[in-house]
Amino acid sequence: MERTDAEALDRTDPLAHLRDRFDLPDGLIYLDGNSLGPLPRGVAERVGRLVGTEWRDDLITSWNTHGWYDLPATVGAKLEPLLGAEPGTVTVGDSTSVQLFKLLVAGARLRPDRRVVVTEPGNFPTDSYVIDGVARLLGLTVRWWSSDAEPPAAVLDDDVAVASLCHVDYRLGRMHDGAAVTRAVHETGAVVLWDLCHSAGAVAVDLAGWGADLAVGCGYKYLNGGPGAPAFGYVAPRWLDVVDQPITGWFGHAKPFALERDYRPADGVRRLLSGTTPVIGTAVLDAALDAFDGVDIAAVRRKSLALTELFLTLASDRLGAYGVEPEVPRDHAARGSQLCLRLPEAYGFVQALIARRVVGDFREPDLARFGVAPLYIRFVDVYDAVEHMAAVLAADEHRRPENVTRAAVT
Ligand SMILES: Cc1ncc(COP(=O)(O)O)c(C=O)c1O
Structure with a gap:
């Protein structure tokens, strides 16, 4: 699986146009819509x-x-x-x-x-x-x-x-x-x-x-x-x-x-x-x-499963070498719209990713949690996010002192 494969999935995604309904910060991969969704256009x-x-x-x-x-x-x-x-x-x-x-x-x-x-x-x-x-x-x-x-x-x-x-x-x-x-x-x-x-x-x-x-x-x-x-x-x-x-x-x-x-x-x-x-x-x-408006929730669900499936495949492939395994129900019928990674330094891992502008969240005691919101998350976002995850682990960024100090809201 190469980045161009993810780009191809985005090109044929029937929901791709919905991303324009959100005012997303440039260059941010936002995998935290299951904590706080981003700003939809028209709200301001x-x-x-x-x-x-x-x-x-x-x-x-x-x-x-x-x-x-x-x-x-x-x-x-x-x-x-x-x-x-x-x-x-x-x-x-x-x-x-x-x-x-x-x-x-x-x-x-x-x-x-x-x-x-x-x-x-x-x-x-x-x-x-x-x-x-x-x-x-x-x-x-x-x-x-x-x-x-x-x-x-x-x-x-x-x-x-x-x-x-x-x-x-x-x-x-x-x-x-x-x-x-x-x-x-x-x-x-x-x-x-x-x-x-x-x-x-x-x-x-x-x-x-x-x-x-x-x-x-x-x-x-x-x-x-x-x-x-x-x-x-x-x-x-x-x-x-x-x-x-x-x-x-x-x-x-x-x-x-x-x-x-x-x-x-x-x-x-x-x-x-x-x-x-x-x-x-x-x-x-x-x-x-x-x-x-006009969005078919069944199509949202289909895209959600395609996104989590891609996430699972890439994470298993790229992160296993660092002893990090994805935690997500394998059975589609039992899977929500998110994926977790379990690792002892999950807090530092999430902080290191945020420094790279990939936002997920930490859940006690050892989970890094990433939500996929099908209205605005692209396949290429999932691809890039996993590449960043591999880079964090390769460089031990999740153990750096600046990433392990806890803030009030985790
Ligand atoms: C399952 C579930 N119920 C309730 C809440 C939050 O409740 P409240 O809106 O009162 O803060 C959350 C927040 O993450 C939640 O995950």
């Missing part, structure tokens, strides 16, 4: 308008005249096709952690006679922390599922209220079979809550097809909604009228501006809202999602 203009006209000139009237009040629904509607969700089932607001809290409590309330939450030890920590908090609040027990060692049926019984699971694992990129796991959870009468942080915008998600109950995910990774972008929440149509989330703020009320004494939930997914919409962040996510 939207923020300029929002701040310079809507807020400055039109002030409070903008809630009606510039669509601020409807933003959660507007953005939710843009997300639905990316999530395979039914119309009117997705809204945005809060962080993923808060959405998880709200939907986990809501999920447990759908099964009030059951006392167990099932989840995995390999969760992103916020999931486990929030699950623990909700379990203590509601008097539930957490039951851990080792998905690499046993089928879901091993931990499911008629005492399980909710299974709260990450669709794609944040460290090694293992992807669950959404339909099969949802079916297994339903067979014992529990509900499933999917965390789609590492799925949305990069792999095919089919919430309606899976028969999922509830889902959450963040806006700032493959959806490119900017740092701290609002998260999304999904409620299946069959639960929309009954779902009872615990932060019953006025924005989720049936008539917020009637200022009634007592809470009555809004119809539909709007009842997931709590407080005033963070308009600036939500408008940024709204504009960012235009990068997905």
Whole structure:
């Protein structure tokens, strides 16, 4: 495999033109869109308008005249096709952690006679922390599922209220079979809550097809909604009228501006809202999602697999000599949109690559993680990135003092 082969793959890539929808810094190979996506074109203009006209000139009237009040629904509607969700089932607001809290409590309330939450030890920590908090609040027990060692049926019984699971694992990129796991959870009468942080915008998600109950995910990774972008929440149509989330703020009320004494939930997914919409962040996510306009998520998934396959082939070929092996599920059906390298000096390795303008991230204790975002990553980027990786290892750059000092955000 030569660089010209990667260039040839880019020439025939049906999604190649989508890279122009992003304002990427020159010469940067950005393999960190699974931590913070880059800036889509059109976002800066939207923020300029929002701040310079809507807020400055039109002030409070903008809630009606510039669509601020409807933003959660507007953005939710843009997300639905990316999530395979039914119309009117997705809204945005809060962080993923808060959405998880709200939907986990809501999920447990759908099964009030059951006392167990099932989840995995390999969760992103916020999931486990929030699950623990909700379990203590509601008097539930957490039951851990080792998905690499046993089928879901091993931990499911008629005492399980909710299974709260990450669709794609944040460290090694293992992807669950959404339909099969949802079916297994339903067979014992529990509900499933999917965390789609590492799925949305990069792999095919089919919430309606899976028969999922509830889902959450963040806006700032493959959806490119900017740092701290609002998260999304999904409620299946069959639960929309009954779902009872615990932060019953006025924005989720049936008539917020009637200022009634007592809470009555809004119809539909709007009842997931709590407080005033963070308009600036939500408008940024709204504009960012235009990068997905007309994009077939199945084609995104095909390109994602082609990119990770190339990455795997090149990394096995070029890095094995240094004792570094790629960690990625070999089975395409179980693979997210990322690849990891495991090495004791992973932190220094990532820093040395950043110095070469190849950005990935470090995950404790020994993983260098690289996300491939099919909308803007080229095959040639993967080729060049692996060449840089080999050069770092050959020159021992990952052991240099300037690369091993830890920063606050790793
Ligand atoms: C699986 C998963 N869930 C949740 C989060 C983050 O949650 P929050 O948006 O509340 O920071 C992350 C962040 O990387 C994540 O990987």
